[in-house]
Amino acid sequence: MTSLHDLSALDLLAAYRSRALSPVEVTKAVLAHVENWEPFLHASYALDPHEAMVQAKASEARWRSGEPLTVGGVTLDGVPSMLKENIATQGVPMPLGTAATELVPAAEDAPPAARMREVGAVFMGKTTMPDYGMLSSGLSSFHPLTRNPWDLSKNPGGSSAGAAAAAAAGYGPLHVGTDIGGSVRLPAAWCGIFTLKPSLGRIPIKPPYAGRVAGPMTRTVADSALLMSVLSRPDWRDSMSLPWQDIAWSQLEREVKGLQGVRIGLMMDAGWGMAVEPETAAAVQRAAQQFEQAGAVVEPIKGVSSREMMDGLDKFWRMRSWLDITALPPARQNQVLPYIREWVSTGSYLTAAEVFKGYSQMAAMRDAAIAACQPFDFVLSPVSPVPAYAAELASPLNDPQRPFEHIAFTVPFNMSEQPAASINCGYTAKGLPIGLQIIGRRFDDLGVLQLARAFEQMRGAQHAWPKPPAE
Template sequence: MVLDEVSKLTLDQMLQGFRAGTIDPVEVMELTLDQIRRVNGEINALYELRPDENLAAAKAAARRYGEGRPSGALDGVPVTIKDSMHAIDTRWHHGSRIHADGVVGTTDAPPTERLKAANAIIVGKAKMPDFGLSGSGVSSFHGIVRNPWGLAWNPGGSSAGAGASLAAGIGMMSVGSDIAGSVRLPASHCGLAALKPTQGMIAHTPASDIRSAGPMTRYAADLEAHLRVLGGLHRYDRFSLPVTEPSESFGKARVAVYGSFGFGPPVETAVLDVLSRAEQAVAGLVAKVASAPPPYDFDAYLPIDDMFKLRGWREHVGVAEQLRQHTPRQLFDWFKEARDWSAERIALFEAGVARGVAQTNALFEDSDFLLTPVMPVVNFPAEERGVDPAMPLRHCTFTAMFNQSGHPAVSLCGGFDSRGLPVGVQLVGRRFDDIRLCRLAAELEAVLWPGGPEAREWPLQPRKPT
């Protein structure tokens, strides 16, 4: 077996091979570790690498399969977790030098705990930008994460290292976290699939009503299985929910297609071309597809941006004063105004967020699913934090709304632009309809890529700037 073959396996194919003895967990791990050694210096995606421990775990999994007693839903499967995901004896940096040398984990976050219970092998932690407050891979602690589809290009963020490493063939899944699009944006940048679940369906800590943990994979066909492993009630997350089974298929569903929400950066032609391709493809899977006009009557991202400014300011002042100098100047200039905000000023943007949530909820009055771009642009340079230097998450036009409203959303690869860079599309479902959403995404992927995973090509050798 070679890495190209591993990169074209779905999760189910890998597990079937493990059970049948046609795929060796040790060989998969050796290929994974070799790829990390070969490309991580270029893409700068992973840290906390422990190859000896990983190889020992793969050998233990191989023995269990050989004896016909695999243990756990992901026994022997290589995965990664995001910097912000706590794990015992690994360092948490939140992407920033503001946290000095990082914090060594003393407990496992719920997704980490569930991966370990499933006997997945965590091969490393994935790098992220400062505070998770830019849709990029630019970090004052980790450096710049680069996209293997083109090293001059951004991998997206904030789950930047997750996107770059998966596209380069490392691991079968990475758990990221998403507060404005942070698993969906890098999925779009890197040609992957990702799920931001209904708020609470995948437990996370600290508990949040807007930030979700979610799986990122090479193929949408794998999302449901990972949701079932990661999802469900958890004692540490007061917002956690059980995974809800669908009551029907999506054959009678209605899909509304939005090429614009009426605010944010202009949507590039290449993005609209891929959206049109996806619209045609999904029409054969559901009962009704209809294009819809921009639905919001104001710039619904702006109050969300204010909320992020306050979040950034609180993290900045939450560390020792001598460490605050390490906050990147661009981020500080963006959120510093929040230090002087009154209760009335905060209440104003909170009212704006609530108004946006109400208008987002209304999108589902006549629709079961939405189809949108993931972002208005295809990509931007690796060294930049976003498309707008003064507002690093401005290009979250199509994603951030659903963090606030709690709706589940999937990103999947819809095609490529003329430069060979991936372009994602987003499917959004009703709350608690995550399983049906994952299944629709898998079917849409199968139509968009009729050759299946075997026909997909991945940048296992990162592409250098030309």
């Protein structure tokens, strides 16, 4: 029999409707499972079992009266959920992963939290992230080191580190992360879960800025689609959000022709950054072959960005972060991770011309990515060139002067605003997950979900989800 913590959100909602399960018993079971895992994973922040049970009891009462909280025909009432700690929930401080932050309770829910609360999601707490979300790592000066449930000596990735680890470990079915260069896709790939980085503006978020999105992080494509139907609802506070569309998120099966004639580009060389290691390359190429066998037309595609583009972005981000950190009192500056401090230190001598040219590379990367993808319906690539690395490191190379060598496949599609998903496509010989990236045209978020669902059905049996060491 499937354990309650392993049930999908859709399964839980069906069981609530039939009264086969109640939100109270499910929330109790998930919290007990979290208690078994958390001493090893350290994936949570502000875990609040008491408040979760208060919300679960209120949900149980609504289901008993036949009145679950519903918006637009969709409910999450009673489903255990967690949000990355940089997504504000009223009354909970946001450390942003760093000990340098002064802890002040959030005044209001950010848009993703507000949308989920409106439909009755049970908030168990928040999930961890590294300092300012600037690492693809579970390393933080505020949170204990977050680890990968598939191998506790490995990194879960980041910056949505806790969300990916928690989803893989069974901390409830619904998690939400944020992404500006790969921060939902990289940890999803290294933890073997599914995620969608949506088109910029598809999910309202606060604060909005270039490249930044929130995205669902779940074990299944269908649960992410369910979350999209909630998270994509409008919120005026995001000045960069797209006009709301009534998208049929639950329609994940492709039309009668299926994959026949679908044009897919296969990008195995990003154009810069770390080389793709052999096991990752083989898993992604096998996935491409499965699409071909299903009728798709797969053609190779060159990398969509360049070293010059990324060096420009690096300089712009260094200056932006240097200004933020140097605005802090000296004592608080010293609490930021040394790796981050060393990375931003070059901001002190960058010229205005260098920063402006760096900023302009965001547009150059955007244009190049869109042009390269234009001949295709979708593009496939590795998410990361390497599998999960040592838990204690800040990045695969652990070099603050080369911090972005592993994001060459992900960052272009933040700049181009295209939807991009990560779905597990295999395992290394040591059992570590390998992520396949599926990229769609701008605004075709549903198409990416549908292609991911098609692959989910044809990829074959998956390894059992990891269990706590004590079990």
